[in-house]
Amino acid sequence: MVAGFTLPSGTCKKGTRLVKRLSITSILVLPIVFLVVTSVSAQPAPQRVIIDTDPGVDDAMAILLALHSPELKVEALTVVPGNVEAAQGLENALKLVSLAGRCDVLVAAGAQHPLNQKLITAQFWHGPNGLAGVDLPTPKCKPDPRFGPDLIIEMAHKYPHQITLIPIGPLTNIALAVSQDPGIVSLVKDVVIMGGSITGGNVDGAAEANIYNDPEAAQIVFNAGWTVTMIGSDVGERTLITRKDVTQLQANHAPESDFVARLADFYVTRSEKSGYPGAAMYDPLAVATVIDPTLVTLHNMHVDVETRGEFTRGETVANRRGSDENNVLHGNHYEIEGVIPLKPNARVCVASDADRFVRLFVDRITGTK
Numbered sequence: 001m002v003a004g005f006t007l008p009s010g011t012c013k014k015g016t017r018l019v020k021r022l023s024i025t026s027i028l029v030l031p032i033v034f035l036v037v038t039s040v041s042a043q044p045a046p047q048r049v050i051i052d053t054d055p056g057v058d059d060a061m062a063i064l065l066a067l068h069s070p071e072l073k074v075e076a077l078t079v080v081p082g083n084v085e086a087a088q089g090l091e092n093a094l095k096l097v098s099l100a101g102r103c104d105v106l107v108a109a110g111a112q113h114p115l116n117q118k119l120i121t122a123q124f125w126h127g128p129n130g131l132a133g134v135d136l137p138t139p140k141c142k143p144d145p146r147f148g149p150d151l152i153i154e155m156a157h158k159y160p161h162q163i164t165l166i167p168i169g170p171l172t173n174i175a176l177a178v179s180q181d182p183g184i185v186s187l188v189k190d191v192v193i194m195g196g197s198i199t200g201g202n203v204d205g206a207a208e209a210n211i212y213n214d215p216e217a218a219q220i221v222f223n224a225g226w227t228v229t230m231i232g233s234d235v236g237e238r239t240l241i242t243r244k245d246v247t248q249l250q251a252n253h254a255p256e257s258d259f260v261a262r263l264a265d266f267y268v269t270r271s272e273k274s275g276y277p278g279a280a281m282y283d284p285l286a287v288a289t290v291i292d293p294t295l296v297t298l299h300n301m302h303v304d305v306e307t308r309g310e311f312t313r314g315e316t317v318a319n320r321r322g323s324d325e326n327n328v329l330h331g332n333h334y335e336i337e338g339v340i341p342l343k344p345n346a347r348v349c350v351a352s353d354a355d356r357f358v359r360l361f362v363d364r365i366t367g368t369k
């Protein structure tokens with residue numbers, strides 16, 4: 001019997017047939033409705049993310065990957081100077097969301113320079129405008145008037161425990177946000193940083209570019225009290241997009257994949273000139289880690305940022321053992337009196353499934369999956 005269904009009086013036979021039909025219908029339809037409802041509710045809600053970016057060839061690829069991924073809801077892009085100056089970065093970010101037809105994504109300017117040093121830009125790697133010299137149309141989307149770090153703070157409070165920050169540039173904006181409001185440490189869901197390295201740098205022997213470009217900011221962010229996820233350059237350098245992938249991107253004609261194909265062509269060509277077999281997908285790997293954490297292997301470590309070393313400024317110094325020796329002065333010498341335990345503050349990426357990542361990237365950009 002269908003719950004809540006009553007028959008009018010004097011319609012017993014017809015009513016019985018009707019009830020039978022309804023019962024049969026309900027037997028057939030209700031399980032289907034149940035399955036549909038269950039499968040819809042089983043889909044996890046998209047994760048809210050804010051991408052803090054210095055766009056940037058690989059930033060552009062990372063942002064478009066995020067905008068093409070149903071697992072993510074990109075709430076905002078906050079712009080930090082790095083690969084390009086702040087004004088150029090803001091223009092690039094607005095052009096990217098305009099290209100994607102996504103003026104619903106907030107784009108806010110942030111810091112204008114690193115906390116404690118001069119800006120170092122990277123047109124050498126990213127082209128004169130930061131986007132491989134590709135001249136995208138004047139943006140239709142407009143900037144949000146809020147200051148990037150303020151927007152990060154607002155969003156963390158508006159969506160407690162839901163926002164994942166994905167900083168893919170120097171950590172200046174994130175440091176400003178967490179310094180102004182340390183309360184966001186317990187409110188954000190995760191901080192997935194593209195930056196650092198535990199096996200040598202890409203600027204010099206020690207430092208990775210995003211950390212090197214604002215080491216003081218990075219030290220604040222790593223030691224703010226949250227556990228960050230660190231996707232370093234040493235893994236990015238083993239996660240390459242190659243000429244074969246460029247060809248596949250070129251074969252698919254749509255405005256966004258055409259644009260990414262041009263970026264990838266520029267980026268791979270630049271990397272080949274420097275002797276690499278492909279281009280390091282630094283920033284897209286950080287975004288992909290949020291889309292599918294099974295793409296990477298993470299190990300808990302305590303990470304500090306060297307801010308003073310003559311040869312090591314900007315190095316992320318990772319303690320893999322979880323303790324420091326406790327050396328105590330005894331007269332004219334020190335003695336080891338045991339160890340001082342260290343709490344991990346980072347989940348450090350030590351490996352990626354590069355093939356599966358590149359497939360995901362190409363499929364999403366070309367709209368294949």
Ligand SMILES: [Ca+2]
Pocket residue numbers: 053054055056058059083168169283
């Ligand atoms: Ca970047």
